[in-house]
Amino acid sequence: MEDIYGLTVRTIDGREQSLDMLRGKVGLIVNVASRCGFTPQYRELEEFHRQYRDRGLLVMGFPCNQFGRQEPASEQEIVEFCSLTYDVTFPLFAKIDVNGEKAHPLYIFLKMKSKGILGTESIKWNFTKFLVSRTGEKIVRYASAVNPRRMRQDIETLLAE
DSSP states (O other), rough: OGGGGGEEEEEETTTTEEEEGTTTTEEEEEESSSSSTTTTTTHHHHHHHHHHGGGTTTEEEEEEESSSSSSOHHHHHHHHHEEEHHHHOOOOOOOOOOOOSTHHHHHHHHHHOOOOOOOSSSSOTOEEEEEEESOOEEEEEEOOOSSSGGGHHHHHHHHHH
């Protein structure tokens, strides 16, 4: 796969969605979980969604249960939790694996394009964040512990391009 736009994902309500919807937008792609120490990052992700969506930011949450089984809920329960606890309105997608034999092609692509610390590809934990430029050519990875607020300048720079 040469670019992100040819990939397909499944929305949390079961519809197939082409990532061509990212073309011309800045994407913030995050593997999320509702029972993680980083779960409060939903608040900042939603803040970015509301503040920057009209300028072209698309925040995308991908629930994943691979790390400490911190996302055991059904997809409907995830939607309810995110809505009731953090008033999340950005798009959520079907639960996926981000590592291993069943890793979703999106995460295979992201890991190949933006390696982690010391050149590793695997995702280390929930709330690893990938920021994708409007052209899809530049992809930057942020570790779970990086508070989304520390990404604000990078987001604003990509939105201005």
